[in-house]
Amino acid sequence: MDDAERRRAADARNSARELRRAGLYAEDEPLWKEDFPLTSAGEEYIQRRQFTRYLLATSAAFAVGTAGAAAWANLQSANHGEAQRIVELDKVANGSEYLFSYPTDKDPALLIRLPDGELRAFSQKCTHLGCVVYYQPENERIFCPCHHGVFEPSTGDATAGPPERPLQKIDIEVRNGVVWAKGMEV
Amino acid sequence: MAPNTGPVRAQNNRSGGILVYLLVLVSLQIFMMVVAVEGVMSHNASLATAAAVFSVLTTAMAFGFRWFITD
Ligand code: FES
Numbered sequence: 001m002d003d004a005e006r007r008r009a010a011d012a013r014n015s016a017r018e019l020r021r022a023g024l025y026a027e028d029e030p031l032w033k034e035d036f037p038l039t040s041a042g043e044e045y046i047q048r049r050q051f052t053r054y055l056l057a058t059s060a061a062f063a064v065g066t067a068g069a070a071a072w073a074n075l076q077s078a079n080h081g082e083a084q085r086i087v088e089l090d091k092v093a094n095g096s097e098y099l100f101s102y103p104t105d106k107d108p109a110l111l112i113r114l115p116d117g118e119l120r121a122f123s124q125k126c127t128h129l130g131c132v133v134y135y136q137p138e139n140e141r142i143f144c145p146c147h148h149g150v151f152e153p154s155t156g157d158a159t160a161g162p163p164e165r166p167l168q169k170i171d172i173e174v175r176n177g178v179v180w181a182k183g184m185e186v
Numbered sequence: 187m188a189p190n191t192g193p194v195r196a197q198n199n200r201s202g203g204i205l206v207y208l209l210v211l212v213s214l215q216i217f218m219m220v221v222a223v224e225g226v227m228s229h230n231a232s233l234a235t236a237a238a239v240f241s242v243l244t245t246a247m248a249f250g251f252r253w254f255i256t257d
Binding site: 052053055056058059060062063065066067069070071072073074076123125126127128129130165168 | 207208211212215216218219222223224225226227228229230231233234235237238241242244245248249251252255
């Protein structure tokens, strides 16, 4: 604190005391107000420039957080996965689903065998807010219970509810009676 | 004579602009953060990247504003 600032603070404190003497403060006004003189009489001593310093720090903190989230999202999408064995084909009946993880153990995925025997595989994360979706063969749809999002099981397209983007598709292949995941479709 | 109670408030030539600026800036940044988190949750990297770019631009504008005001 330089001399000028000290003088200003003392002035402001005196103003507060005078306000008290003039009866503009209530009798039971707490004592700390004398030592923290940011009353309407003293608040002009906060410069707008000083104030914006904190504003800038807050904004920069948010920007760093948002950039971190973006970096995380980009890293996630960079992992398109390697070939991975899922399950023997005859263990998945027509009109049923099989749950597995792909491309990492933390990414739930869904293998669907449609009533006509066709196979489809999708990430199990809803494209709205990331809830886990599941196959409802009786309604011929993939359903998200969080906000009642609905996806088309043969294409993964969003057909009802809040999701607007299709489920992320996984490339699959049947080799010697075994279903393999080959990678995430980009 | 009235006691000396410091500068008369009515004579202060201040505006609420800075408060509006605070509200707009912080609200914008919170919004960008929410959009970026949604980008992460829904595996939409381009959404998160766009939010990050806007957030950094907003901070740059805040920096410019600070440079612009003198007191
Ligand atoms: S998270 Fe699936 S509909 Fe909202």
